[in-house]
Amino acid sequence: MGEQPAEARSRRAHAASFGDAAAAYQRGRPPYPVSVLAWAVPPGARRILDLGAGTGKFTRLLADAGLDVVAVEPSAGMREQLAAAVPEAAVLDGTAERIPLPDGHVDAVVVAQAWHWADPGRAVPEVARVLRPGGTLSLLWNVRDHTEPWVARLDEVLHRHTRQDVDTAPDLGEPFGPVERAEIRWRHRLGRGELLDMVASRSYVIVLPEQRRRELLGSVEELLDSHPDLRGRESFDLPYVTRCTRARRP
Template sequence: MNSSISDPQRREHAASFGAAAQAYRRGRPTYPRTAVQWVVPASARTVLDLGAGTGKFTELLVGAGLEVVAVEPSAGMREQLSDAVPAAAVHDGTAEAIPLPDASVDAVVMAQAWHWVNPETAVPEVARVLRPGGTLGLVWNIRDSAEPWVAELDELLQHHSRQDVDTAPALGAPFSEAERAEFRWVHTLTRAALLDMVASRSYVIVLSGPERAELLGNVAELLDSHPDLAGHDEINLPYVTRCTRAVRK
């Protein structure tokens, strides 16, 4: 996930989300429907949303008319997920230990989550639950720092923890060579939701109280002072959604 943090830190960050599940649900963006259409084949009927979080991608899968199973290791996140997407079957589990039978789903999707897993264990486990010819789709929303104020926001966040997420991971056998796609779009959110987005980052959750307060204060100052943001309660935040898909042989 990040060359600048150790494996114990990575595990701490991954386990931190339950403490900020409500902020995560309020502040994190949805995903463009074009990304859903690209990562999930039209022939799929049953889809596993793995590492489903609070259900941001899950609700799009349900909205597309799919039968959806959602697996999420955090109890706090599962609670938000069950409330937000009651049509999905929600289970405790991880990418390394999926609580589903062999060859039980047509597609597996991980949105904003693959960088938390151990690929050596997760790849064969995902392949186990996929039917032959099934698809694994990986999705990441990345803030578009070509927008100057977004670059300033990223600079504030990276002062506390630089994250270099690999959004084009190699998968290997038994999957085909991965395909990639990008989708540019704009997420409109309130000032309060943007602060929730920042507060729900794993590296912000694990900061000390004073450090977290300082960071959120700096972000609030950016929102109050930048000419593109000052006086606006509604903010347009540009994203690039990066997608990977591969077929189980």
């Protein structure tokens, strides 16, 4: 089933906002641990599509593993950052609903931090089209680990202004087979400025009115200055859980 018109308009508006904050996204968003690569890309896969590749956070891992990478991203601002960060990847304009590749072109498709922007009713058959028979679709999300007290407090600050709920364990349906799930826990070292960039690059923050956006970032700075786990520190570890879903095209 496709989206309702209002849902589609809201999704497109938030997804399109990233071009205005591509540099902050590149500075502040976390990478992915190598263990996620091993889970997402099956043995023997060589040609990989990184769909909704953003600024190349996952593309970099794929390229470093010596894989033949095609990165598809709809935002021109994000593609500019991506091409600079991963020059060895082929970077194309496209979406999950319209992938500029021929049928059966790739061994695996990875969608890192982007599947929630897609219309599954159109994206699932389009991804299946570009996958070879037996190919794998893997969906990944980096989620902050709220069991850390200061991270829970950070989320309280963010959700005071706005909230974005994302389904990080979606079903896929035909023509894909049964889904497999995994959670990988890890920690990302970052500094004060990078944390502020991470917040500023969230789609729901980008689209806030300017006054509310300044208030939110000011609240995050106050947390950095006052929380006992952060006060006076130039860098700290942000714990993440990477939530993974994969399924194979029979």
